[in-house]
Amino acid sequence: MKKEFLWWRDGIIYQIYPRSFADSNNDGIGDLGGIISKLDYLQELGIDAIWLSPINPSPDVDFGYDVSDYNDIDPKFGAMKDFEKLIREAKKRGIHIILDLVLNHTSDQHPWFLESKSSIDSPKHDWYIWRDPKPNGDPPNNWQAVFGGPAWEFDPELGKYYYHMFYKEQPDVNWRNPQVRAAMLDVFRFWLKKGVDGFRLDVFNLYFKDEALRDNPPKVGIRAFDQQEHIYDVSQPEMYPLLKEIREIMDGYKETYVVGETFLADAEHTATYVGNDKLHAAFYFEFANNRWHPTRFLNSSLKWDAALSEDAWPNNFLGNHDMARPATRYCFGEDDRRARVAAAMLLMVKGTPYIYYGDEIGMRDIPIRKKSDVLDPIGKRFWPIFKGRDGCRSPMQWDDSPNAGFSLADPWLPVHRNYQQRNVAQQQSDPDSLLNFVKKLISIRRAEPALQHGDFIPLVEEPRFILAFKRVLEYDSVIVILNFSNRNHDFQLPEGAYQSLMDGSSATGTINLKPYQVQLFKLMS
Ligand code: GLC
Ligand code: CA
Secondary structure, three states, rough: OOOOOOOOHOEEEEHHHHHHHHOOOOOOOHHHHHHOOOOOHHHHHHHEEEEEEOOOOOOOOOOOOOOOOOOOOOOOOOOOOHHHHHHHHHOOOOEEEEEEEEOOOOOOOOOOOHOOOOOOOOOHHHOOOOEEOOOOOOOOOOOEEOOOEEEEEOOOOOOOOEEEEOOOOOEEOOOOOOOHHHHHHHHHHHHHHHOEEEEEOOOOHHHOOOOOOOOOOEEEOOHHHHEOOOOOOOOOHHHHHHHHHHHEEEOOOOOOOEEOOOOOOOHHHHEEEEEEEOEOEEEEOHHHHHHOOOOHHHHHHHHHHHHOOOOOOOEEOOOOOOOOOOHHHHHOOOOHHHHHHHHHHHHOOOOEEEOOOOOOOOOOOOOOOHHHHHHHHHHHHHHOOOEEEEHHHHOOOOOOOOOHHOOOOOOOOOHHHHHOOHHHHHHHHHHHHHHHHHHHHHHHHOOOOOHHEEEEOOOOOOOOOEEEEEEEEOOEEEEEEEEEOOOOOOOOEOOOOEEEEEOOEEOOOEEOOOOOOOOEEEEEE
């Protein structure tokens, strides 16, 4: 692998949920103009790329994850010229652009689907997965939708069922049809030509389903979806040649990147999708789902790294648009000390860090109190067992003005009530804020190649309180020490005289760490 700085391996990727980042035309929904207006903020934070959750036209049943046109921008976010401006302005600041491609399914309003369901003789009929009912009228097999109910929806006009893994408004396309495959590969080319640097592939390991549509075998679980072994509707072998073809397209452009969201897969299986002729990276969820314990994080990190082959590089995240924010899960009330440790861990363990917008200021999820407030359909469906994903999608908190400076209009989701204390402007002016702490860690990471692509060597196995490891690159190394506990703890440094990258202090032998303290040391030369 290349030794010099490689943006998607050594840099930091920042995920933006465009509806909630910044609203430039005051309609209550974030947009591209809003993102452009915050590029200076992102540059100053020190990130190298932004991943935008989908910005294609969408009826918003699943807020952008139901696309009705792959080659355009949804007017609520702006026009193509705004996107072109975003690319230009981002490039000027050294920020790469990663688009979210949702190619497993389209919206049921996509012209392809409308045509597909117009008649069985339509040239696009086979672009989706249609099957006759069983003789008794039942769906073709036992497959379930992860968003609830059977995965088959009956269309009375055609007298056939179509398949959808998510909502019924998100029909899965038929990737086995060569025209579909060609049309989808053209989507990559279209955006690459515009200057996009990379893609995040939504649930890519669902593209292919078992050709014979065999029933999944039963297993014990709570929801109907979990009561099956997903061997026929997930992770089919046809994905590997397709990834190779995608990679060939990507490699026709300089330093591009594809990261895949893997659905229902362990570390070993996820790793099979990553490498020189496959994806550059894939998301593995265990690290983010850990409870607060240093051994848990250490083991997930080691497991993920060990599963990957030589030509692959790990990545890590603690939050995204589908899960509760890390500060919500790990912190008590408004105390940010665990958020600091979490941020330091994310930025210093081996792997490309992904920061979800707002986590750099420790945003907390908005509470979802009533079913009637829920916008995310899975929250409505599974209420009150699961309240949906609105909590982590609330507007970015920029300052203490009304609506947190996100918009002059009522935002599409409420702003967190803590915004007058917790916002970017306030944290910029407080030298001890989480934001300034994160910035400092990022600048240290940028200055130390060992923290970017160095090896990862744990200093304590099965730690109870202190996560300590070394990042080593040739003759250079950095020691990272994170106190996960609310008490003081001693830590024995390896032999040598060290200097702290955090506070400049020198240290040898045993050091004492304050509650939730983060230390980074280099050997003195
Ligand atoms: C992915 C997305 C999620 C979306 C689903 C269906 O898991 O991250 O937000 O609802 O795919 O597209
Ligand atoms: Ca707007």
